[in-house]
Amino acid sequence: MKSSMPSSLLVLVSVTICLSTWGQGIDYAKIEILTEKIGPNLYMLSGSAGADPGHEDAAGGRIGILTGPDGIFMVDAQYAQITDKVLAAIRKISSEPIRFLVNTHVHPDHTAGNANFVKMGALLLAREELREEMLRPPGRAGNVASAGDPARLPVVTYGMGDPVKLRMDGEIVDLIPVRAAHTGGDTMIRFENADxxxxxxxxxxxxxxxxxxxxxxxxxxxxxxxxxxxKLAGPNTKLVPGHGTVINRTDIAPYRDMILGVQAKVQQMINEGKSEQQVLAAKVTAPYDAKVPGGLSRAGTGTSADRFVSMVYSQLKGGK
Ligand SMILES: [Zn+2]
Structure with missing residues (x-):
């Protein structure tokens, strides 16, 4: 697997695929890729702010790049439209071939570039559930971006159970499957030595x-x-979300408590026979709004607070 940048770039131009509803309003030309070193040979690549209405703080989903003599291991593939910029950012840190690509989940801001990197020689790994999500008919969120190109699909898949382990570049990389959470096919990627x-x-x-x-x-x-x-994180473990700032395990508990607090309030209103509209009108996230940046800003059809409360309502109503 040798890297061949010029021909790869040519492929990119022809493979750039138009996103459907998911990508509306994104100013791809404006996006810059920002690189942050987070471990001895581990880097995080994020899109710049102000170009992606769905992710005002940083366009698209964050990418992870592990470098070294065994080649590049890559987490997530960003929007297909900016693969050339992602590749240029990777080439600033390593000239090694991109050998492996794993998807944290199915959404296009993390997977739409899959086919481009696979055509450069990357082996794509992901949850079996993610592959199934990608194969569903177009029109549902997450599978519209590169529909039709088989190169977007994971080649190596795994289900729940023990983590898949890759040993390369002096690192042990664990692909840790997560039970249906953000989507039905989530994976956490742990770099043991970089913590x-x-x-x-x-x-x-x-x-x-x-x-x-x-x-x-x-x-x-x-x-x-x-x-x-x-449970997995130690006191110094850097937890890197797909969007937003890097955190550690002490940030998880208040976040979980916020979800449980909203869940309890919504459940109480359901027990009182309130409709979804009544629950939304009650602004049950109010105690948390000041601590959630962007929680009340409008993206697409409404605020993320309303989207969250609607989801909680329907999950609880459905007995989930
Ligand atoms: Zn997502």
Whole structure:
């Protein structure tokens, strides 16, 4: 697997695929890729602010890059439209071939670039559930971005159970499957020696939690994933969400408490026979709004607070 940048770039131009509803309003030309070194040979790549209405603080989903003599191990693939910029950022830190790519979950801001990197030679790994989500008919969130190109699909898949372990570049990388949380096919990626865990999107600190129940996510699973994260993380472990700032395990408990607090209030209103509209009108997130940046800003159809409360309502109503 040798890297061949010029031809890869040519491929990129032709593979750039238009995102459907998910990508509306994104100014791809404006996005810059910012690189942060987080371990001896581990880097985080994020999109710049102010170009992606769905992620005002940083466009798209965060990428992880492990470098070294065994080649590059990559976490998530960003929007397909900016693969050339992502590749340029990678090439600033390493000229090694991109050997492995894993997806934290199915959403296009993490997977739409899959096919581009696979065509450069990367072996794509992900949950079996993620592959199934990608294969569902277009029109549902998460599978619209690169529909039709088989290169977007994971080649190596795994289910729940013991983590898949990769040993390369002096690192032990654990692909840790998470029960249905943000989506039905979430994976956390732990770099044991760097003491870093990329946790995907079941935690976020910009806007309220998003649990994509259309793609298999569940409220219970998200709470369970937070518990697992608290158990896995040591006091110095850097927890890297797909969006927002890097945290450590002490940040998880208040976040979990906020979800439980909102859940309790919504359950109480359901018990009182209140409708979803009545629950939304009650602004049950009010005690937390000041501590959730972006929680009340509007993106698409409404605020992330309203989206979160609607999700909690429907999960509890459905007995989930
Ligand atoms: Zn997501």
């Amino acid at each position: 870093v865990i990329m946790i995907g999107d079941f935690y976020r600190n910009y806007g309220y939690p998003f649990i994509d129940t259309n793609n298999g996510g569940t409220l219970k699973g998200a709470l369970e994933a937070l518990d697992v994260t608290m």
